Amino acid sequence: MREQARFWRHPAVPDVDLLKARYVTHRFSRHAHEGYAIGVIVGGVEEFDHRGTLLRAGAGEVVLVNPETMHTGHAGTPDGWAYRMLYPSVATLAEVAAELGLPPATPYFPEQVVADRAVAALISRTHQAAERGDALAASTLTRELFAGLLTRHARPGGAAHRP
Template structure:
C-alpha cells in the first residue's frame, strides 16, 4: 500500500465464516461499534489506538489485536502517520470449532488480552492473509486454521460471566427488541422509554451499561449489520439505505465506513469476486 488511505474488505470462499480486511488508515476513525465475529489482526506499520473494555490500547508493528464478539470498541491512528494492518474476522462458530479440536478452552473462546506479542502467530496470520488475497486456497485455509489454533492455545481463556447481561433489566431487553422490530421507523427516546415503562435518562444509562452503547448508536450498529447482509445478497447500496432506515445513501456511507472501514459500494464490489486477488488495493 502507498502512503494514502486505502482499504479492501472481502471474503474468500476457501475461508467460510471468515471476512478479511487489508487497510491503511491515517485520519479514519472507527466509531464505537461491535462485531458479531472476532476481530483478529496484525499491525504492519504505525500504531493503532482503540478503546475496548474500559481501557485505551495501543498496538504497534508486529502486535496481534484480539477483540471478542459483541464487545464495543473504537479504532484510530496512534501517531500522525497512521497505521496499516491485516485483519481477519472469524465467526464464533469457526473459532469454537477449532477450539474443540485443539488443546484450548472448550465452548465459546474468549481472549482476555486485547494486544499480544506472538511472533509465530503473527507470521502465520500474515502468510494466511496473503495467500487468501492471491487465491492460494489450500495455503490460506491451512495457515488460517493453524494461526487461530495457536492463538487459542496460548491466549484464550474460559469465557467469564458477562457482567453486562446481569445488568440487562427487563426494560432494556424490551427496548432492544423494539429497536430490532422497528429498524426503519424507530421511536423517539421518549416513546421508547414510555413503551418499556422507564424514564428517558434512566433508560439511556441502563441501556449503555447493558450493551456498551446508547440506544441510537445501538440502532445504527443494527442497521449496518443488516446493510451488510443486503449488500451481500446484491441489493444496490441506494436501496439498502432505504431498506435499513438511513435517510439516504450518504447517510449509509458515513455510518457503514465508520464500522466496517470501507464504503458500502466498495464492500459490495469486493464481495462479488471469488478472491481478493481480483480487486486488491
Template sequence: MSEEHAHYWTHPALPAVDLLDARYVRHTFGRHTHDSYVIAAITSGVEAFHYRGTIERVGAGSLGLVDPDTLHTGQAGVPDGWTYQVLYPSTASVRTVADELGAPLGTPGFRKAVVDDDRLTRLVAQVHLAAAQNQVLAASTLLRELLAHTLRRHTAARVPDSPPAAAARQAARLARDLLAADLTDPPTLEELAEAVGARPFPLLRAFRTVYGLPPHAWLTQRRVSTARLLLDAGTPPAEAAVRVGFVDQAHLGRHFRRIMGVPPGAYRRANAPAARDALAARADL
C-alpha cells in the same frame, strides 16, 4: 506516505472469515461490535482503540485481539496512522477448532487485547497472501493453524459478567427482535419499552448490557450488516441504503465506512457475485 486505502473482502476457500488489508490516517471507527473475532496484525504505525473501559495501543509487530460482540473503537495512535492486516473468523469456526483441541466448554475469549506473538503475526500475513494468490489449500490450512495457535496461546473460556435478570434479558431480546423486524421505521425508546412491557431506562440498561450498544446504535449496526448482505447480492448502494432505512447513499456511506472500514461501493466491487464467481472459478482450476 499519508494516503489511506482499504480492501475488505472474502474468499471461497475461507467461508467463515472476512479479511481486511488497510492503511488509515484520519479515519476513525466509531463504537461498534463484531459478531466475529478480530485478529489484527499491525504492520506499521500505531492503532489506538477503546476496549473494556481502557484505551489500548498496538504498534507495528504487535496484534490487537477483540472478542465477538464486544464494544470497541479504532483510531490512529500516531500522526501517520497505521496499517494492518485483519482476520475476522466467525465464532462457529473458532468453536469448531476449540472442540477439536479439547478446549473447555464455553465461548473462548482473549486474555489480553494487545499481544506480541511473531508466529501469529506471520500466520496472519500468510493467510492473506495465500488467499490473495488463490492458493486454496494453503489458505484454509494456514487459517486452521492460526486458529489453533491463537486458542492455545491467547484464550480462555469466557464467563459472563453479572448478567441482567431473566426478565430484563427477555425484554432486551424482544426489543431487538422488534427493531430487526422493521429497520426503516423504528419506534421511540418509550414506544419500544411499552411494546415489550418494560420501563425505558431499565430497558436501555439491559439492552446495553446484553448487546453492548444502546438500541439506536444497535439499529445502525444492523442496518449496515443488512446493507452488506444486499451489496453481496449485487444491490446498488443507493438502493441498499433506502431498503435498510438510511436517508440516502451518503448516509449509508458514513456509517458503513465507520463500521466496516471501506465505502459501500468499494466493498460491493470486491464482493459482488461476479467477483466471487471469478475467484471460485480460479479455485476450481
C-alpha cells in the same frame, strides 16, 4: 499518505472475512462485531478504546477483539496505521477449539494487544495466501493460525466475559 481498504470473503474458510487497510485520518466510532476481530499491525500505531481503556498496538503486535465487545479505532501517530485483519465467526473458532479438545465454551481472549512474533508472522502469511486466492494454503494456514491463537492466548469464557 493515502488511505485504502480492501474487504473480502476468505476463499476457502466459510464465515471468515478479511480486511487489509491503511488509515491515517479515518476513525472508527464505537462499534462491535458479531464474531472475533483478529489481526496484526503491519505499520504505524493503532489506538482503540476497549471497554473504557485506551489501548495501543504497534507494528508487529497482534490485536484480539472478542465478539460483541464495544471498541473504537484511530491512528496513534500522525502517520496512521496499517493492518491485516481476519473476522472469524464464533462458530468457526468454537469448531477449531472442539477439534483441539478444549473446554466446550466460547473462546475468550483476555489480552487485546499481544506481542507474539510467531503469531504475527502467521497472521501475515495466512492473510497473504488468502489475498492471492490460494485456497489450499489459505485454508491450512487459517486453521493453524486459529489453533495457535486458541492454545496460546485464549481462555474458555463464554457469556461470563461478554459485556
